[in-house]
Structures are given as structure tokens and as C-alpha cells.
Amino acid sequence: MTATPPAAPAATVVPDWDAPTAPGPLAAQVEVPGSKSLTNRYLVLAALADRPSRLRGALRSRDTDLMAAALRALGTGVDVGADGTWTVTPPADGFRGGVSVDCGLAGTVMRFLPAVAALADGPVRFDGDPQARLRPMGPVLAALRATGVRVDEHGEPGRLPFTVHGRGPGFAGGSVDVDASASSQFVSGLLLAAPRFTGGLTLRHTGPTLPSLPHIEMTVAVLRDAGVAVDDSRPAIWVVSPGPVTGGDVRVEPDLSNAAPFLCAALVAGGSVAVPGWPATTTQPGALLPGILERMGGRTVLDAGVLTVTGTGAVHGVDLDLSAAGELAPTIAALAVLTDSPTRLRGIAHLRGHETDRLTALAAELTRVGGRAEQTADGLVITPQPLHGARWRTYADHRMATGGAVVGLRVPGVQVEDVATTAKTLPGFVDLWTGMLAGRTV
Numbered sequence: 001m002t003a004t005p006p007a008a009p010a011a012t013v014v015p016d017w018d019a020p021t022a023p024g025p026l027a028a029q030v031e032v033p034g035s036k037s038l039t040n041r042y043l044v045l046a047a048l049a050d051r052p053s054r055l056r057g058a059l060r061s062r063d064t065d066l067m068a069a070a071l072r073a074l075g076t077g078v079d080v081g082a083d084g085t086w087t088v089t090p091p092a093d094g095f096r097g098g099v100s101v102d103c104g105l106a107g108t109v110m111r112f113l114p115a116v117a118a119l120a121d122g123p124v125r126f127d128g129d130p131q132a133r134l135r136p137m138g139p140v141l142a143a144l145r146a147t148g149v150r151v152d153e154h155g156e157p158g159r160l161p162f163t164v165h166g167r168g169p170g171f172a173g174g175s176v177d178v179d180a181s182a183s184s185q186f187v188s189g190l191l192l193a194a195p196r197f198t199g200g201l202t203l204r205h206t207g208p209t210l211p212s213l214p215h216i217e218m219t220v221a222v223l224r225d226a227g228v229a230v231d232d233s234r235p236a237i238w239v240v241s242p243g244p245v246t247g248g249d250v251r252v253e254p255d256l257s258n259a260a261p262f263l264c265a266a267l268v269a270g271g272s273v274a275v276p277g278w279p280a281t282t283t284q285p286g287a288l289l290p291g292i293l294e295r296m297g298g299r300t301v302l303d304a305g306v307l308t309v310t311g312t313g314a315v316h317g318v319d320l321d322l323s324a325a326g327e328l329a330p331t332i333a334a335l336a337v338l339t340d341s342p343t344r345l346r347g348i349a350h351l352r353g354h355e356t357d358r359l360t361a362l363a364a365e366l367t368r369v370g371g372r373a374e375q376t377a378d379g380l381v382i383t384p385q386p387l388h389g390a391r392w393r394t395y396a397d398h399r400m401a402t403g404g405a406v407v408g409l410r411v412p413g414v415q416v417e418d419v420a421t422t423a424k425t426l427p428g429f430v431d432l433w434t435g436m437l438a439g440r441t442v
């Protein structure tokens with residue numbers, strides 16, 4: 001008799017997703033859900049505000065659910081109505097300590113909430129997914145310590161897990177030097193809570209580079225919209241005055257970075273993809289997409305708030321500094337392997353500290369499908385080659401998954417591992433993608 005090994009529990013088996021090839025030129029409209037970055041900023045500001053707020057068009061996803069859960073643990077009321085409107089009620093008696101925050105893999109949760117926790121009336125413990133424990137946190141913890149907050153680290157220095165010992169509503173804030181070359185979120189997180197420090201905050205960036213400047217401008221813009229005085233007149237120095245954060249109603253823009261794979265599909269397959277709700281002006285780094293896609297062979301038209309991208313199937317390589325918009329890099333890198341000339345992406349060394357080491361992950365997966373992809377000190381060089389199907393690994397990274405979908409449009413047999421990881425910021429991704437390929441309005 002042969003002994004059969006016990007079957008693995010069914011729940012651990014996640015089937016790969018066969019990325020569909022494009023059936024022909026596209027003619028689709030895709031309604032992209034709300035911006036992760038704006039939703040999580042508005043949630044934090046609403047929790048710090050002087051009255052309840054309502055968020056319309058907010059993103060419902062793992063990262064925003066984690067932010068809501070953390071703010072609830074700290075004593076904030078966060079309710080999602082049947083029509084998708086979020087109501088946020090700040091805690092009447094200040095933030096509650098003695099609680100834990102699960103950051104998942106969300107940079108916005110792990111970087112935005114430690115400064116809020118400094119206002120809590122006791123210790124707040126932070127932890128997250130195994131991969132979250134690899135993401136850099138040190139400059140945030142050092143800045144809090146420099147202003148008198150006790151922080152206990154429980155693992156590797158400068159990483160999750162750690163405990164912030166809240167100083168209560170009388171926390172003074174002060175003046176800090178922060179090296180934010182590894183993530184703009186170090187700056188954003190400290191600035192967002194700063195109006196509630198009794199002395200406000202002066203923050204000076206000291207590092208050699210500063211990625212994702214639009215995301216810092218987004219932070220300054222949402223603070224000003226909430227009535228907070230922010231002086232950003234000197235380069236790399238921000239001064240936030242103490243004062244009330246005005247609550248109220250806000251509408252969240254669509255997530256332009258999540259629009260990227262859909263818009264890229266028009267270049268790869270030919271035809272057109274339209275995204276409604278495209279803002280005329282925005283601080284989202286996705287605002288750079290039309291210019292990038294034009295350089296790569298697309299035509300873009302913004303008319304009455306609808307961005308339409310039209311392609312022919314011919315895609316060209318580019319030399320691109322993506323430091324302002326690093327979160328677009330996985331999608332652009334996936335597109336770049338389908339071009340007729342090499343691409344160089346620069347200014348994105350900090351992607352090594354994203355959901356995964358994205359430069360290593362992209363080089364590995366683009367090579368696995370037959371492309372040539374080499375890492376440089378601050379980016380990637382991608383040279384198109386004849387491609388073939390393969391299992392596309394995703395490393396728990398939503399943008400690796402959507403990148404695999406882009407490659408699969410042209411390359412038969414791309415099987416995307418754990419496509420459900422897209423739920424980090426875009427839970428309905430597969431339905432939107434298949435709807436787009438069927439030429440529907442989705």
C-alpha cells in the first residue's frame with residue numbers, strides 16, 4: 001500500500017490567473033475607483049478634525065480598510081453608508097492609547113499613523129505583513145524621538161514592529177530633520193498630524209534625493225484645504241502652524257495611478273480606452289501619464305473630464321525619470337517590454353523599499369517572459385526581445401499583478417500568481433480588466 005501525503009488545506013491553494021490576450025483594438029470606458037493616496041489622507045485629516053466629515057468617492061480597498069480600522073482602534077468613528085459615503089467622527093476625548101494598529105502592507109498606514117499615535121493617551125503598537133517588516137521606517141521613528149516621543153522597537157531597527165508611546169493631546173511637536181530619500185511618506189506622515197501638535201512642526205529634508213514630490217504637494221494641498229497654514233516657500237522645508245483642522249465634505253478623485261494599466265492597454269492592443277472623472281488639475285502623480293503615454297506612441301485627449309488614450313499597437317521605448325511618480329514604474333516597465341526600442345527608467349532607487357524590491361521583482365519577471373531587463377543603481381534598462389508565456393510572480397505587490405496583465409495582453413500564456421493581491425488598492429481589477437477587453441463601459 002502506498003501512503004499518500006495529506007492534501008494541503010484548500011485555502012492555501014490560490015490558482016494563477018490566465019491573463020487574457022487582447023482580442024483586437026479596444027473601445028472601452030473604465031471607471032476607476034477613488035485614489036488611495038487621497039482617501040487615506042482625508043481619513044487621517046478627518047480623524048484630526050474639529051467636526052465630523054463625509055468622504056464621497058472614497059476608495060474601498062485593503063489599504064483604506066486598514067486605515068479605517070486603525071483610526072477606529074484609536075477612537076475615531078468611521079462608518080461606510082449604503083451609498084458608499086464615509087462618515088468620520090473624530091474622537092471626542094482625543095486618541096485612545098493601549099491599542100494595536102495592523103498596517104498590512106500599506107505604506108500610508110505605517111508612515112501616516114505613528115505621528116497621530118504621538119497624540120494618543122498611551123502606547124500604540126504597530127505591526128504588519130511579513131513584507132511590511134522590510135519597509136523602511138527609521139526616519140519617522142527618529143523624528144518622533146527627536147520631539148520627545150518614546151518609541152520601542154521590537155524587531156530590526158528602523159522597521160516594524162514598534163510601539164509609539166503617545167504623549168496625549170498636549171504633545172508639542174517641534175523641529176525635525178528627516179532624510180526622506182527612501183520615501184516621501186516620511187514627510188507626509190509627519191506633516192498631516194502636525195497642526196494638532198501644540199507647537200506645530202518644522203520639518204527639514206536632509207537626504208540627497210526626494211522622491212514622489214507630487215505626493216508631498218498633495219499633503220500640503222489637503223492640509224491647506226482643511227484650513228491649516230503650511231509654509232513651503234523654502235526648498236525641502238515645511239512649516240506647519242498649530243491650529244484646528246476643519247472637517248467637512250470632500251469628494252475623492254479617481255486613482256490615476258490605478259488607471260495606468262487600463263490606459264496602457266490602448267497602446268498595446270490599439271483602439272481607445274477612456275477614463276471618466278479625470279481631474280483638470282491634480283496633485284496625483286498619475287497626471288504625468290498622458291505625457292508619458294504620448295511619448296510611447298499613444299494619443300491622448302482630455303475632453304469634458306474624460307481622458308481618452310488611443311493607440312495603434314506600436315509602442316516605443318523611452319528614457320524617463322520617474323522619481324516624481326515611482327508608483328507608475330511597474331506599469332510602465334511592463335509596457336516597456338512590449339515596445340520596439342529600449343527603455344531606461346531612472347530616479348527610482350526607492351522602489352527597493354516598496355511592497356517588494358520592485359526593481360529586482362520587475363527585472364526577474366520581465367526576464368522570465370523572455371525580455372531583457374537589467375537593474376541600474378537607480379532604475380531599470382529594458383530591452384524588448386521575442387517573448388513567451390510564463391508564470392508571472394507578484395510578490396504580494398498589486399502593481400506587479402497589474403503589470404503582468406499588461407504583458408499578457410500581447411503574450412499568450414502569462415499566468416499571474418495571486419491576482420487577488422490587487423485588492424490592496426483595486427479589489428475589482430479582474431472584472432474591470434475583462435470588461436475592458438470585452439469593449440464594455442465598466
Ligand SMILES: O=C(O)C1=C[C@@H](OP(=O)(O)O)[C@@H](O)[C@H](O)C1
Nearest residue numbers: 037183184185211212215326327
Ligand atoms: O503618500 C502617498 O500616498 C504615496 C507616496 C509614494 O510613496 P514613496 O515616496 O515611498 O514612493 C507612492 O509611491 C505611494 O504609492 C503613495
Ligand SMILES: C=C(OP(=O)(O)O)C(=O)O
Nearest residue numbers: 105106107108327354355
Ligand atoms: C508604493 C505603493 O504603496 P504604499 O502606499 O504601500 O507605499 C504603491 O501603491 O505603489
